[in-house]
Amino acid sequence: MTALLETCRLVKHFHGVQAVDGIDLAIPPGCCFGLLGPNGAGKTTTVEMLEGIQKPTSGTVRYRGEPLGPRFRQDIGIMFQSTALQDHVTGRENLWMFGNFYPRALPVAELVETCALGEFLDRDTRKLSGGQRQRLLLAIALVNDPELLFLDEPTTGLDPQARRNFWELIHRIKARGKTVLLTTHYMEEAYHLCDEIAIMDHGRIIAQGTPRALLAAHFDDVVLQLPLADFPNPIPLSSHTVIQGRDTVEILTRDVNTAIEELLARNISLARLQIRPRTLEDLFLELTGRELRS
Amino acid sequence: MNWRRFWAVFVCRNREFLRDRSTLTWNLLFPVSLIAGFAFAFSGSGLDLYKVGVLGNTNHWQGSAFFSTRYIHFIPVTDRSIALSKVERHQLDMLIDPTGRRYWINDEAPKGYVLEQMLRGVDATTTPIFSKQTVSGRGIRYVDWVMPGVLAMNMMFGCLFGVGYVIVRYRKNGMLKRLKATPLTPLEFLAAQVTSRLWLTLATTIVVFAGTDQFIVFPMHGSYLDLFVVFATGAISLISLGLIVAARTTSEELAAGLLNLLSWPMTFLSGVWFSLEGVHPFLQQCAQLVPLTHIIDAARAIMMDGAGLGDISGHLLALMVMSLGFMAAGAWLFRWE
Numbered sequence: 068m069t070a071l072l073e074t075c076r077l078v079k080h081f082h083g084v085q086a087v088d089g090i091d092l093a094i095p096p097g098c099c100f101g102l103l104g105p106n107g108a109g110k111t112t113t114v115e116m117l118e119g120i121q122k123p124t125s126g127t128v129r130y131r132g133e134p135l136g137p138r139f140r141q142d143i144g145i146m147f148q149s150t151a152l153q154d155h156v157t158g159r160e161n162l163w164m165f166g167n168f169y170p171r172a173l174p175v176a177e178l179v180e181t182c183a184l185g186e187f188l189d190r191d192t193r194k195l196s197g198g199q200r201q202r203l204l205l206a207i208a209l210v211n212d213p214e215l216l217f218l219d220e221p222t223t224g225l226d227p228q229a230r231r232n233f234w235e236l237i238h239r240i241k242a243r244g245k246t247v248l249l250t251t252h253y254m255e256e257a258y259h260l261c262d263e264i265a266i267m268d269h270g271r272i273i274a275q276g277t278p279r280a281l282l283a284a285h286f287d288d289v290v291l292q293l294p295l296a297d298f299p300n301p302i303p304l305s306s307h308t309v310i311q312g313r314d315t316v317e318i319l320t321r322d323v324n325t326a327i328e329e330l331l332a333r334n335i336s337l338a339r340l341q342i343r344p345r346t347l348e349d350l351f352l353e354l355t356g357r358e359l360r361s
Numbered sequence: 362m363n364w365r366r367f368w369a370v371f372v373c374r375n376r377e378f379l380r381d382r383s384t385l386t387w388n389l390l391f392p393v394s395l396i397a398g399f400a401f402a403f404s405g406s407g408l409d410l411y412k413v414g415v416l417g418n419t420n421h422w423q424g425s426a427f428f429s430t431r432y433i434h435f436i437p438v439t440d441r442s443i444a445l446s447k448v449e450r451h452q453l454d455m456l457i458d459p460t461g462r463r464y465w466i467n468d469e470a471p472k473g474y475v476l477e478q479m480l481r482g483v484d485a486t487t488t489p490i491f492s493k494q495t496v497s498g499r500g501i502r503y504v505d506w507v508m509p510g511v512l513a514m515n516m517m518f519g520c521l522f523g524v525g526y527v528i529v530r531y532r533k534n535g536m537l538k539r540l541k542a543t544p545l546t547p548l549e550f551l552a553a554q555v556t557s558r559l560w561l562t563l564a565t566t567i568v569v570f571a572g573t574d575q576f577i578v579f580p581m582h583g584s585y586l587d588l589f590v591v592f593a594t595g596a597i598s599l600i601s602l603g604l605i606v607a608a609r610t611t612s613e614e615l616a617a618g619l620l621n622l623l624s625w626p627m628t629f630l631s632g633v634w635f636s637l638e639g640v641h642p643f644l645q646q647c648a649q650l651v652p653l654t655h656i657i658d659a660a661r662a663i664m665m666d667g668a669g670l671g672d673i674s675g676h677l678l679a680l681m682v683m684s685l686g687f688m689a690a691g692a693w694l695f696r697w698e
Contacts, residue, residue: 118542120698137544145542151534155380156373167369168543 069132071096071215071246072117077126079112079270086112088270089126094263096214099237099247101261103254103347105355109270110250111219117248118145118217130215141169144213146204148220152192158203159188162210169211182206182236198229205236216240218249222256234259254347264347268355278347285353286345291318291326297336362552366545370553378523378561388565389572392515396508396573411476414438414447416458425459427480448473455480505580509660510633512570513595516562517627517653520599521606521620523558528607529616532698541697551692555600562596563589582667588660590670594677595656598684602652604691611698627651632658655679 070093079087087109094100104110115121117128119135130139152161159175166172179185182202187195195203201221208216218237222230230253237260241247251257257264258278265275274281298316307326308319320326323342330337379385411433428435438444438456447453448465454472457464457480464480466473531537540550567589573579581588602623610616630637630644631653637645648654659676662668670677 120538120541140542140544143542145539147535147539149535150539151531151536153373153377153536155377160373160376164369164373165543167365168545 069096070094071098071131072248073129074117075127075129077113077116077128078124079109079116079121080124081112085270087116087123090267090270090272092117092265092272094215094246094248096246097241097244098262099241099249099260101257101264102248102250102267103252103257103264103351104267108267108355110267113267114217114219114248114250118143141211142214143217144208144211144215145217146201146208146219146221148223150204152203154193155191157189157191158184158195158206161192161203161207165207165210171212172210173212178206178209181209181239183232198225198232201225201229201233202236205233209240213245215246215248218247220250220252222251222253230256254351258347266351266354273354274350281350282345282347285350288319288321288345289323290343290345290349291320291323291330292316292341292343293318293330293335293337294339297339363544363546363549367549367553367556370545370550371557374554374557375561378557388515388519389568392511392569393573395511395515396504396569396577411454411472412436412452413476414444414453414456416441416444416456417460430479433476504577505665506661507634508573508577508579509664510631510657512566512592513631513653513656513660514628514633515569516566516592516596516656517599517624519562519565520558520596521603521624523562523603524554524600525603525606525610525620526613526616528554528604529610529613532607532611533613537697547692547695547697551604551695555597555604555688558600559593559596562600563593566592566596579664581664583663583669587668587670587673588663591656591659591663591673591677591680594680594684595652595659598652598656598680598687601684601687601691605687605694608691608694609696627653630654631656649679652680652683655683 073093074090077087077090077092078085090113092100102110102114112121116123119128119139128135130142133139153164156164162175162178166175175188179188182205184199184202184206187199187203192200192203205218205221208218221237222233225233234256237247237249241260247260249257249260261278263275263277264281265272267273274285276284293316295311295314295316306320306322307329310317310319318326318330327337327340330340413433414436415428416438436453441456441458444453444456445465448456448467448470451467451470451472454470455464455466455476464477466477468474528537531540603620606616606619606623610619628634630648630651632648633653637648655676659668659673662673662676666672
């Protein structure tokens with residue numbers, strides 16, 4: 068399938084720092100593509116080059132096989148992580164303003180329904196809650212019925228209810244066949260929403276594929292999780308990896324039965340044992356390390 | 362230029378300004394209160410230009426014409442040493458002791474020197490060399506003279522900060538970055554900002570002028586239309602100057618500093634509060650380089666001398682050239698981020 072958006076050897080330097088180091092991406096139409104990475108990995112710079120906000124030092128970005136041009140501006144919608152709106156202006160007026168920037172705009176009523184703006188549409192944007200504000204920003208990003216939607220950490224700072232609500236909105240947008248490029252720090256969010264993900268670190272893509280395929284490719288074990296209090300002397304178990312956290316001990320094993328037998332042999336209570344499959348977060352930490360990034 | 366996009370930004374910017382009650386009130390109240398304050402301050406017998414301390418009993422003041430001189434404020438004092446220290450510190454221009462027929466001045470104080478000459482001259486018995494002549498026509502009050510300057514100064518602050526500061530705020534809070542991601546062009550955005558600020562500035566200036574004229578009654582010997590042309594041309598030049606500051610600045614603090622750096626010297630050089638007659642010729646030449654000077658001189662010429670557009674064409678030409686230069690520089694330097 069021909070890619071809707073693709074990059075070729077994308078590079079960006081900032082004052083001697085190589086923020087992006089030769090990225091090749093191809094995002095097919097109708098796909099929800101997740102770009103993940105720790106702070107400073109270069110994903111914001113990459114996304115801004117894809118959006119046409121920043122010019123690459125070298126390499127190309129092509130939309131429908133063409134370099135980014137006026138048509139691209141008309142076909143995309145962007146929701147930045149933090150965007151200020153004009154003070155003293157209502158949500159409806161913001162939609163009106165942004166709608167006038169495009170040759171064709173969706174009716175306000177449709178945007179209101181899609182993004183559930185009804186209750187606060189005529190409220191001054193300064194008086195919106197975090198979740199309401201994000202829904203309005205999503206509606207603004209959708210105002211031109213874009214073919215390609217960029218969502219930069221759209222749920223950061225939202226409470227769990229608002230986040231789940233936002234996921235629903237994105238599912239609805241996906242259902243309409245739109246292509247979505249999502250950056251997020253929430254691995255659960257990426258797993259739920261994305262058809263394909265790429266994990267970046269140090270300006271490069273270090274893993275790419277569907278979430279399931281990536282997990283299958285990197286892991287063939289499961290995690291046994293016990294509270295640290297139930298595991299007073301963390302003795303290494305033979306043939307299993309043991310990771311001690313602040314409150315929990317995680318045992319990575321391919322053979323659950325043997326691991327449980329070893330735990331019982333050491334008189335460790337299994338009353339609070341949890342067994343879970345590997346997650347994207349495990350993969351993320353495995354690929355990018357556990358040390359704190361600035 | 363897409364006029365639909367221009368109109369959308371223009372309308373939203375107007376809404377933002379007009380709904381911001383505190384800013385709107387300040388834009389109207391500040392100049393009105395300033396002009397009203399001047400009218401009140403200079404409505405009495407006039408400003409006392411000199412301050413003279415007088416030692417001892419006021420009865421001893423009688424018999425000297427010097428004590429009847431207008432615009433000198435005679436202040437009774439009892440303690441000579443305290444009064445002398447005030448002369449040293451320029452708080453009093455002269456200390457006089459009528460009983461002892463003595464006076465003290467600070468040799469470094471020009472006002473003291475002038476008072477000394479007056480004191481000696483008023484009481485002289487020689488025949489006057491010059492004969493007094495009276496200026497005919499209605500006198501120009503200080504408030505009449507200062508009012509065009511206050512209006513222009515208010516316009517200057519509104520234009521510089523209303524465009525320069527606002528665009529920097531938009532840039533800092535990410536609004537410009539969001540707009541950059543749309544088909545809106547810099548020309549459309551800047552044109553909408555300039556046009557919005559222009560009409561809002563002219564509207565507030567008209568309201569302030571009409572409002573203060575109701576109770577102060579300014580002289581108007583020229584045409585209101587000509588005055589409008591001067592203020593409109595001046596506002597465009599000041600807004601364009603604000604665009605240069607806004608072109609790339611990303612910090613509101615830096616923008617405020619730069620705007621103050623422009624506005625305060627301009628206020629001084631343009632002669633808002635006092636005439637620059639007699640100051641160093643270099644400063645007078647510098648004054649011709651700032652738009653505010655041309656706005657104020659042209660407005661005063663229309664209001665007080667009845668000048669027409671032909672008479673002030675030099676000022677209008679200077680403002681137009683400045684507008685074009687500032688606008689070109691601002692547009693060339695402008696970056697969304």
